[in-house]
Amino acid sequence: MAKGGTKIYCPNCKEFSVCKAMSPTALGEPKAQRWYRTDHQDISWFRRARACVSCKKTFLSAELDEKLLEELIQLREKLAKKHQVIAQRIRSVRPWLVRTETVPLDYAKEFVRKSAWWHTHSSGNPVRAPNHAKRIYESHHGWVIDFGANTFLVGKAIERCNNEINRYIDAAAQGDLPGIDDLNSKLKMHIRGAVANNDGYEYEGYYPLEGQDMMFGAQSIDVNDGVEYVLQKSGVSELVSST
Numbered sequence: 001m002a003k004g005g006t007k008i009y010c011p012n013c014k015e016f017s018v019c020k021a022m023s024p025t026a027l028g029e030p031k032a033q034r035w036y037r038t039d040h041q042d043i044s045w046f047r048r049a050r051a052c053v054s055c056k057k058t059f060l061s062a063e064l065d066e067k068l069l070e071e072l073i074q075l076r077e078k079l080a081k082k083h084q085v086i087a088q089r090i091r092s093v094r095p096w097l098v099r100t101e102t103v104p105l106d107y108a109k110e111f112v113r114k115s116a117w118w119h120t121h122s123s124g125n126p127v128r129a130p131n132h133a134k135r136i137y138e139s140h141h142g143w144v145i146d147f148g149a150n151t152f153l154v155g156k157a158i159e160r161c162n163n164e165i166n167r168y169i170d171a172a173a174q175g176d177l178p179g180i181d182d183l184n185s186k187l188k189m190h191i192r193g194a195v196a197n198n199d200g201y202e203y204e205g206y207y208p209l210e211g212q213d214m215m216f217g218a219q220s221i222d223v224n225d226g227v228e229y230v231l232q233k234s235g236v237s238e239l240v241s242s243t
């Protein structure tokens with residue numbers, strides 16, 4: 001059978017996927033397909049009901065002049081800038097909104113000492129860069145360290161790893177022992193998730209890896225080193241070796 005059909009962006013799959021076109025009435029909408037906003041008559045579009053063949057999600061799509069998307073993006077960026085200023089003001093007058101750091105500074109420093117690398121050493125090989133630990137400072141994220149335009153949120157990374165390790169210990173105390181590999185990969189994700197951009201806003205996704213390194217220019221944090229350190233510090237190996 002032919003996998004026919006036009007691929008359009010499915011908001012549920014978050015990728016281009018074959019989506020069947022249907023009459024808007026299939027979604028309980030009026031039959032009409034040509035629409036415009038009475039308050040903004042240049043915003044006129046052709047409406048279709050769509051059903052994603054992969055995930056079955058149904059939604060309405062609008063075909064319109066692409067220039068309107070440019071306008072939308074520009075407006076979003078403007079709004080974001082405005083909101084960033086307001087967000088800073090909100091946080092500066094309400095310290096209780098800001099994360100209270102629970103991780104001892106020595107712990108954060110040791111994490112960085114054990115996982116930071118410098119990649120442009122004259123030897124041609126990456127070398128450990130323990131001195132970065134001296135640059136840790138406290139922001140509204142807790143302990144952080146700047147690497148160029150990015151900030152590694154070392155306090156958050158450790159706290160989230162520790163929460164994950166606690167769940168693991170709880171499970172073990174119930175007689176269950178989830179695989180250590182599974183724990184390892186979750187810890188890696190917590191470390192990769194703890195990075196903020198230039199403006200201090202945490203990225204929504206996970207920082208990319210090159211090998212085992214989150215590269216920040218010529219500097220890096222090796223996520224394997226980080227995981228090894230939090231695991232060693234947690235004493236969880238006693239549970240693993242008891243089986």
Ligand SMILES: [Zn+2]
Pocket residue numbers: 010011012013014017052053054055056057
């Ligand atoms: Zn879909």
